[in-house]
Amino acid sequence: MRPAIWTGDAVRALAVARTEAEQARVLELLGLASVAAPSPDPSVEREPGDGSPDPTTAGRPSTPGPPRVPERGPEPDPDALEPAADAPPGPETAGAGPPLLSPVRVEAVLLPDSLDEPDERLPFPAEHPARLPHLPLLVPRWTGAILRSVVSRRVGDGPVDVAALTDLIARGRPVDRFPRLAVPTLRYGVQVLVDRGGGMQPFRRDQNQLAETIRAVVGERLVEVGFFSDVPLRGTGPGPRWTRTGYRPPEPGRPVLLLTDFGIGGPLDDPRRAVRDEWEEFAAVVTRAGCGIAALCPYPPERRPDWVSRLCPVIHWDRATTAGRTGVSGR
Template sequence: MRSQIWVGDVVQALEVARTDDERARVLEMLGFVPAAVLRRAADEPPFAGSQGSRTPPPVGTRPPERDHGSGQEVLPGLHDDEETPSGGMTVELPLLQPARTEAPHAPRDPVEPLARPTAERASLPLLPLFVPGWTSAIVRAMVSRQVPEGAVDIASLIDTLAHGRPVRRLPRLPVPTMRYGVQVLVDRSTGMQPFRRDQNELLEHFRAVVGPELVKVGYFSGVPQHGTGPGGRWTRTAYVPPEPGRPVLLLSDLGLGGPPEDPGRSTREDWEHFVGLVTRADCGVVALSPYPPRRWPRWMTRLLPLVSWDRTTTASRAAVRLP
């Protein structure tokens, strides 16, 4: 049985070998030439020819062997049951066995070409900062005010009678109401540009929950004192606080975002002045910031209540931070 090692394997192995002894051992291990034949060929003098000498056979070929009985040379690698190349017959090679067979794939359906590009830009789907199912409850918690118009406060009434004080008006439990409406101030500065679609969507929630007639919207850049209006920059004038009792909601980062060299970027002094204006008008103010609490400076948390504008905010957390 013939070896299934090919000539290409021998060539790769000979490239790795460094000495003649290593090459002889490689050829012997691969079953092509015994090492003894190579060593004998190396010890013999050069072959004599008509010109006095000729080149030795290339490395990797077996020298002709002689039949001691007849004295004839025998070609290497051929046996009695094999035909010589001179007879026009090639040596039978072993057939490779297929590893697996696969059925031909069915032809695919023709692919429709892509639509031609147009000047219109399709907007990507918006992933809101608030959980969509919680947004209405968060808006209601941020806008509602507590008023003493609920049921009679029995505990407070008993305490008044026990101390012998006159009851001039029945004490009542506080209940939330949205009848005061809300003034929403939307920051259109450079730092809030990535959240513009979130601002527009949240405004629609405010109008749907509170009522469009009770929601007053003002747009500004940087701080409201630089100009606030219901639309573009040409509609903006000096900021005027709302009527007493109406809460003010800021959709702003309060100067945390945007390029540091922006001349219109707000400062701490700007927001201290704004909070003073709203407080003197007897209105509460709260800011909805798109940045996490770990980025809020200490002066900001002391100045006004802040609500984190992300998916960790719930209605109970938003209500706790309201004044």
């Protein structure tokens, strides 16, 4: 086993060595002689008794003998000394470390927080298997009706309320304005807040697809999409996490739609998991701004804490949900 000698130790020791023989001796003492031992230069003839020991015999007892005359062979071809680019490592490089492997392919990696919200869809290599078809949480043919039921507001712009008008006349009261039936409308738009926390990571494709569907249903100019992690008050914005700022509620009357799990999913020991007090503070901020709140949650009611249902209307984000089962139409 190679001793625990750092390369810096060898560099500092070699800096004070005066000859090649001393450098070879230093490397031998450090246990690095087999890694980088200086080889004698055959072009230099050594005179017997010149005081320069042969590095190859350093440390051995010297025996008298005739002077050694170096034999000169044919000059090596410089091109032959360079190994081919695709040649496997030879025995001369086997001790220098494991051989370098050529990558078979390079695959794209999606980060926990994508660089470009709402989704950074990196292309897959040609040899990568095709992405499986996406099966959305909501039934596609019902999604438009569900969203209209969730994000619309009820206002008195419908037909004349005949029953109310009859009651006014029967009471003998003046009719200065015809009472009208309340109908849902999307003209107030919606603020969509998308949770990018760890618990919602399995549902990112559904979040992205639903955000695009909301824009198509309500109108591009009336939809404001913001991203947050775990709870909106920690920072909300249209871009990645490091670009988000403090949460600002929308203009009065514009509803707020949350795409979140309220901290139900994800690791139980996640220190970033949002707590009840943070969500209740967020709901108070939105309510004081004169806006309503609704949420789509991928977990069924039996998985949600009781305080979540008291916070705002929560729709089960699943294929069994229909427009008639949302229970939030016309807030």
